[in-house]
Amino acid sequence: MIFPPHNKDCAIFSEKIGGLYYALHRPSSPVLGGNFIWIAESPDLLHWGNHRCIAHSRKGMWDSIRVGAGAAPVRTAQGWLEIYHGAAANPTLYCLGALLLDLEQPWKVLARSADPIMEPLAEYEKVGFFGNVVFTNGHVVDGDEVTIYYGASDSVICGARFSIREILRTLAN
Secondary structure, eight states: OOSOSSEEEEEEOSSOBTTBEEEEEEEOSGGGTOSSEEEEEESSSSOOEEEEEEEOOOTTSTTSSEEEEOSOOEEOSSOEEEEEEEEETTTTEEEEEEEEEOSSOTTSEEEEESSOSBOOOSHHHHSSTTOSBEEEEEEEEETTEEEEEEEETTTEEEEEEEEHHHHHHHEEO
């Protein structure tokens, strides 16, 4: 176990940065750091420290009550692209958005989705065990195309294809 039990959404970067491994995670207790995205570093993938919060929920936006990492960040020429989930209330709605992190200092957020890149629209995404949810923890990258594997309404697993260039164009500083 690399993080305390009250933790979710671990996403380890695919390569070392400055000689260290990095992982995104989310302490799942407000006492332990809130429902925000944190980054941690490790020299050996066993010992993790220097935990820093890098992305908070944003009042009045699509990710207003919680945010959490998805799959491992994707290295692009512009920075590390992280597809993350966010939730808003009234009604509770889980969507996907993107963060762009600095290539050499991945704790620095360069840009972030002002609007979701994916939201529950299909019936199977809106109705199920826990409705109005799209939530990812996996993807496959092939050139500019990323196939995002996601859960819908906590009932089914789906796949959706996106252009990495198009996602990057949607990001706001």
